[in-house]
Amino acid sequence: MGFTRLLTSLLAISGSVLAQSSTSYTDPDNGITFQGYTDTTTNVTYGFVFPSGSDSDDEFIGEIISPVANQWVGICLGGTMLDNLLLVTWPYGDSVVYSPRYATSYSLPALYAGPTITALPSTTVNDTYWKFVYRCQNCTTWTGGSIDLTSTNSTLAWALSTVAVDDPSDPDSAFAKHTDGSCHCNPFRSSAYQCSHRWCILRELLRCPERVLL
Numbered sequence: 001m002g003f004t005r006l007l008t009s010l011l012a013i014s015g016s017v018l019a020q021s022s023t024s025y026t027d028p029d030n031g032i033t034f035q036g037y038t039d040t041t042t043n044v045t046y047g048f049v050f051p052s053g054s055d056s057d058d059e060f061i062g063e064i065i066s067p068v069a070n071q072w073v074g075i076c077l078g079g080t081m082l083d084n085l086l087l088v089t090w091p092y093g094d095s096v097v098y099s100p101r102y103a104t105s106y107s108l109p110a111l112y113a114g115p116t117i118t119a120l121p122s123t124t125v126n127d128t129y130w131k132f133v134y135r136c137q138n139c140t141t142w143t144g145g146s147i148d149l150t151s152t153n154s155t156l157a158w159a160l161s162t163v164a165v166d167d168p169s170d171p172d173s174a175f176a177k178h179t180d181g182s183c184h185c186n187p188f189r190s191s192a193y194q195c196s197h198r199w200c201i202l203r204e205l206l207r208c209p210e211r212v213l214l
C-alpha cells in the first residue's frame with residue numbers, strides 16, 4: 001500500500017475533501033472519552049483528548065491501539081513528516097516504547113528533545129494487540145510549528161511499519177521507512193466532545209480504575 005494511500009489522502013486534503021472523520025468514543029479499559037478514528041485497513045485506532053484552543057495548555061492525552069502485526073506506529077502532529085513533531089511507538093515485552101522524533105528530510109527522523117511523555121495505566125501488550133495510553137506534555141508546539149487547536153483544518157498524519165525497529169529496547173533505535181501511512185483531517189475540533197482544560201483531563205484520568213494522579 002505504501003504511500004499511494006498517503007499521497008491520495010494528501011491530495012484529498014488539499015481539495016478539502018476527506019472521507020475519514022473522527023468520532024467520540026470511550027475506551028472501556030480506562031474510562032477516557034477520546035476523539036479519534038480507526039483506520040479500517042490497518043485496524044489502528046488513534047485517540048486524543050486535547051485542551052481547548054482558548055487556553056494555554058501545551059499537552060494532551062492520547063492512545064494508539066494497534067494489532068501486533070504493526071511493529072511500529074507513528075503520528076505526525078503537524079500533519080506531515082517534515083519539520084513536525086512525530087511520536088513513534090512500538091511494543092517491547094509487556095510495555096510500549098515511545099520515541100519523539102523530528103525529520104528535516106525524508107530519512108530516519110532523529111530523537112527530539114522537548115516533549116515529556118508518560119505512559120498511563122491501561123497501556124498493555126498482549127498476543128493480538130498493543131495499546132499505548134499516554135500523556136504528552138510540551139507537545140502542542142515544536143521547532144517551526146504547532147497544532148492549531150482553533151483551526152477546523154488541522155491535520156494529523158500517521159505512518160506505520162510491519163517491520164520491527166532495529167533495537168526495540170532503545171527509544172533512539174533506527175528503523176526502516178514505513179510500509180503504510182495516511183492522513184486524517186482535523187481529529188481535534190470536529191467533534192462534539194472537547195476537553196476544555198487541565199481539570200477536564202484530570203477528571204478523565206481520575207475515572208481510570210488505577211486512579212492516576214498527575
Ligand code: HEM
Nearest residue numbers: 003074075076080081086106107108109157159175176177
Ligand atoms: C527511516 C524512517 C523514514 C523514512 C526513510 C521515511 C521516508 C519517507 C519518504 C521517502 C517519503 C515520501 C513519500 C514516499 O516516497 O513514500 C515519506 C513520506 C511521509 N512520511 Fe516518512 N519516512 C520515515 C519515517 C517516518 C515516520 C516515523 C513518520 C511518522 C511518524 C513518517 C511519516 C510520513 C508521512 C506522513 C509522509 C507523507 C508525506 C509528507 O508528510 O511529507 N515517516 N517518508
